[in-house]
Amino acid sequence: MSRRSVLRAGAAMTAATALAPGFFATDVSAEESKAKAAIDGPADFVFHNGPVYTVATAAAWADAVAVRGNTIVHVGDAAGALAMAGPKTQVIDLKGRLLMPGFVEGHTHPFLGAFLTSGLDLQLANLDEVLAAIKTYAKENPTGPIRGFGWRVDMFPPEGPNRAELDAILPDRPAFFFAIDGHSLWVNSKALEMAGVTRDTPDPIPRFSYYARDQKGDPTGYVLEVNAVLSLVNAVEPISGDAMGKLLEGWLPKAAAAGITTVFDAGVPPIGSDQGAMFALYVDADKRGVLPFRVSAGYTVKSPPIDKAVETLTDIRKRIGSELVKVDTVKIIGDGSQAGYTAWVIEPYADMPDSTGGSPFTEEQWHQLISSVDAAGFDVHVHACGERTTRVALDSIEKAIAANPARDRRHTIAHLVYVEDSDALRFPKLGVIAEFSANWSSADPDTLENMVARYGQPRASRMYRTRSVLKAGGRVSFGTDWPAAGYFSTYEPLKSIQVGVTRQLIGLKDAPVLSPADERLTVEEAIHANTMGAAYQLRMDKEIGSIEVGKRADLIVLDQNILKIDPHEIHKTKVDLGMMNGTIRHKA
Incomplete structure (x- = not known):
């Protein structure tokens, strides 16, 4: 090809990518891909010979992917991807295995x-x-x-x-x-x-x-x-920075092996009174090259006073951060849990009729806190196990929207054990993300005995209604909330996805299904919640969460296609390879 032909092909490629969101290299010939490689250099990685589930709206499936640096440069046909290979390109034969985006954990610790x-x-x-x-x-x-x-x-x-x-x-x-x-x-x-x-x-x-x-x-x-x-x-046993850093570093390879490439850290134990000292440990791990995932972290407000929340978050953001680590959210511990009668409910507990639980904040403090955070341009992430906490959080967000200038808001309410019908409809109306710990939503002994005793009917048969939010037009994200759980604790998204799909305890195909059974998700919906859904929550949906040209190369290879197998077998799936930001972080 002449130099002019090469430049013309590269310009056409650039224009197509800029003008068409969700553009896929399927539309580009192998010759044009080779021309593109001649201009920008060959790909560093090519994945081929296996299904690629992109989680992208424009085209859910592809045949191959090419990566240069930390960026996806080709999604589409195998010929186009292989045409971008050079002498040093690592060509990875999927051998029929599934390639998909890395998991984005919308709430974990x-x-x-x-x-x-x-x-x-x-x-x-x-x-x-x-x-x-x-x-x-x-x-x-x-x-x-x-x-x-x-x-x-x-x-x-x-x-x-x-x-x-x-x-x-x-x-x-x-x-x-x-x-x-x-x-x-x-x-x-x-x-x-x-x-x-x-x-x-x-x-x-x-x-x-x-x-x-x-x-x-x-x-x-x-x-x-x-x-x-x-x-x-x-x-x-006081929590020291050195001890916590060592414990975290010991866990990081396990996170990579679980396919996790991004997390929202929904609350850290402070070293002394400084939460920022814990966030700095992430930055240190990033600088040393051992951090296998991106971190979006929340500064936690667990009790009054509330007037310093924005100031403190702003200070931490100025002091602490890196390419992979940012502190950008105010986490509000809105109540406790049903197990200890500390979740804030609307109607009294069935087995403790003189109690409706509680919150660390008065309703006026709720409104003040969320309004000030919203006015400063930050998002809130609310822990809400009880339905009254959800209602008051939604009320506060609604007041903040009315009082503050219009902007792109990504406020999130997490856990949502039980939500009144009228409040479920407010999530899409207010643009609030519903974050579920899907691994909680099984008909396990704790739920069938303890939670039923706490709630009584009909509430006990209407918990974790994820599909209802989706059907109403709302956005849903997933996070395991590790280590917290109701019956079994896990940091592995694949296990959480399985429970979200089956609403059954893992390991027993004939286990009871948590009512309402029609709240079960499809595998596609559950994957979306743990990839693009959580990426949107964290304001990273333009960078990660799907496999698209121009996005960061956060990819995982699974040993079986979880969209084709019996959903009860999803938890047995192994992550054979994990890549974050164009670097392989795990290899089985």
């Missing part, structure tokens, strides 16, 4: 998960097994504090666990164990002593974050919600 799951795993069948496991672990680890994670609320009566059960095993060593929902703590007398918690100790947030007490007023060893929980943890 890498630091908390790495910390909480580094102790004793208490995701066991019953209390006897839990106590036996603690006793064995104590013998095998004879010195220092003992911590663990994963006991289930249905192992105990409504008043929760008691320190006496731990004191019988651990009379002299401090011990604390997180519930699987991450909202409460079970501690022994030694831990209470170290924290200085007695009958005279005031609760951090009365009736919301508190130390459960017996009839005499003495603490029972059941500690609820983050303020009270942190007071115990920091007294027994």
Whole structure:
């Protein structure tokens, strides 16, 4: 080809890409692809000989992909991709395996998960097994504090666990164990002593974050919600930056192996009073080249005062960030969980009719906080397990929209265990993203027993209504909320996707289906929620979430096509290869 022909072909390619969103190289001949490579250089990677699920509106399927640097430069036919290969190009034969976008986790807690799951795993069948496991672990680890994670609320009566059960095993060593929902703590007398918690100790947030007490007023060893929980943890085993950095780095390869290429960190434990110190650990990992995913992080407001939220977030943003790490959202802990009666509900709990739970904030504080964050141009991400929290958050967002200038808003409300019909319709109306922890939506023992007891009918048969939001025209994103869960804890999006599709406990094809059964998603819908849906939430939908020319090369190779197999088998799928930003981060 003459130089003029080469330039003409390159100009045509550039014009097509600029003028046609969702443009695919399927429309370009192999000769034109070769001409493009002659101008810009050959591709660094070519993927071919397997189905490519793009999650793109314009063309959901393709035959091959080429990557140059950190950017996707060809999506379409194999001839066009291979024509961009040069002597140093890594040509990857998919051998029939599925190529798709990397998973975008719309709500998870890498630091908390790495910390909480580094102790004793208490995701066991019953209390006897839990106590036996603690006793064995104590013998095998004879010195220092003992911590663990994963006991289930249905192992105990409504008043929760008691320190006496731990004191019988651990009379002299401090011990604390997180519930699987991450909202409460079970501690022994030694831990209470170290924290200085007695009958005279005031609760951090009365009736919301508190130390459960017996009839005499003495603490029972059941500690609820983050303020009270942190007071115990920091007294027994203070969270240090070095320790958290090492724990995180140990988990990062597992995240890459799960196909995760982007996360929204929905809340970090502070080092001292500075959440920014934790975010800086992500930046350090990025600088050292070991961070396998992008990070969008939320500065957490867990209780009053609220007047410094925008100022603090702005300060953190100025101090901390990198190409892959940004702190750009205000996370609001709007309530607790149904398990501890701290989720804020509209009608009283069926098994505690004098309680509707609570929130750390008054309604006026809700309105002030969200209005100020919105006015500053930031998005809020609200933890809302209870339906009243969802309603008040929507009310506050609606007021902010009316009061503040028009802009592209990406406010998100997360978890949404139960939402009233009238409020579900407000998500599309207000442009609010509904973020679901799909792995919670199984008919597991906790849901069928504990949640049914808390809610009663008909509410108990109308939980996690993801499809209803989609049918109303709303946007949905997925995140595992790792390590928090109702019955089983996971950071793996593939498991979350399977539960979103089946609404059944993993591993049992004939397991009960969580009602309403018609809230089950298609595999395509569930994948979208964990890719483009979450990417939109994080304002990254122009860069990631689908396989399109011009987007970042965040790609994963699965050993089986999850869109073709029995959905009950999705959790068995392995991620054979993971690429983030054009660099291979995982290879099986």
